[in-house]
Amino acid sequence: MNHVSVYHVDAFTREPFAGNPAGVIPEAGTLTLHQMQKIANELNLPESAFLMPSDHPEADFRIRYFSPSVEIDFCGHATVGSAWLLATERGWLEKGSRIVFETNVGLIPVQLMMEDGQLQRVEMTQIRPSVKEIDVDSEEVARLVGITLADLDDRYPMKLASTGNRHLLVPVRTRQAIDAAQPLLASLAEMNKEHGITTTHLFSWDAPEGYDLYTRDFAPAIGIAEDPVTGAANGALAGYLALEELLPAGKVTELVIGQGHAIGRPGKLYVTVDRSGEEPVIRVAGEAHLTIAGQMRG
Incomplete structure (x- = not known):
């Protein structure tokens, strides 16, 4: 070199x-x-x-x-x-x-x-999304990511989702709980490695003005304490929303996702979930x- x-x-x-x-x-x-x-x-x-x-x-x-x-x-x-x-x-x-x-x-x-004549955004089409059940204790996951059991949003299932990497999706009731999360990084890394998880991704519909969803992502198993704004994990989240029938069938849904605010690196993702065909298509732009x-x- x-x-x-x-x-x-x-x-x-x-x-x-x-x-x-x-x-x-x-x-x-x-x-x-x-x-x-x-x-x-x-x-x-x-x-x-x-x-x-x-x-x-x-x-x-x-x-x-x-x-x-x-x-x-x-x-x-x-x-x-x-x-x-x-x-x-x-x-x-x-x-x-x-x-x-x-x-x-x-x-x-x-x-x-x-x-x-000016570049505004670039938009990637991710591979076909998938979701999978995971046998983990919700209270233990809450403890590892540094929130309380009451902070979990039980309207949505905690699952593994992927558009290339496997992410543990953790539904949270409020943005405030996501911002206050203090993960036990060493223990979270052990759990992620045990289940083949790349990142643990907290998400909430309680988003700041101008956003539809608010997220935060921890990845100690791959040497990253916190990934500021995560294209892969938010793409997997979009796939999860489609496959769990949380978005309208037969339509194209546009989502704006905010991440990074908790650590002073705010970012914005423009996510398109196309459910007009047999399989959902996920596009993430920024x-x-x-x-x-x-x-x-x-």
Whole structure:
């Protein structure tokens, strides 16, 4: 490894130092997996995305994601950050308005949403959602995430959901309870590893003005105490809402989800849940801001 271009992109926001920071390495084709993990650890961001050539006939890039400690099969905010970087800094808009990433979970197409010649948002279509029962004690989960049993919203089931990674969805009655949560990170990490859970995702319909849902995400099992604004987990949440019949059948529902406010990195996700076909289709869109550009020297 000689000089490697590295970018720090704040995703799901237009403001620097808000949203979810991702490392993006757009020319990673010569890097080994060991080097990628070392770079992700050095950047010490929630996730870093490494782009390389793809052999898939329908893909524009192969993309791999790493937290500071492990490789992750899919990361939403790093996908948004990568697409935004390619469009705004790497000349992709001259080639078209669509980028297809080959990930460990399948192809993720991203649409570049333009208005008056300016990039407004990027929108990724996630893989088919799924939900699964989980045999856990609700009181124990509440204890691990640092809320009370009374804070849980028993109108909604606690389940595992996925659009690439497995997330434990924890329904909470109020935004205040989510903000006040003080997770027992070491114990939560043990429970997540036991069940193959990537993150534990708290959600509430008690959202601030301008949002439909409010969420918070803890991921100690993959080396991230708290993921500020989570494209993968909120996509899984949208799939859960569709598959649990909590959104209207036969229609397209638009949701605005807020996350990151509790830790001073507010972000906004624009989520489309399309139930007009046989299977729900989940699309997650957002903005981004390129905050740092530089080189890593090995």
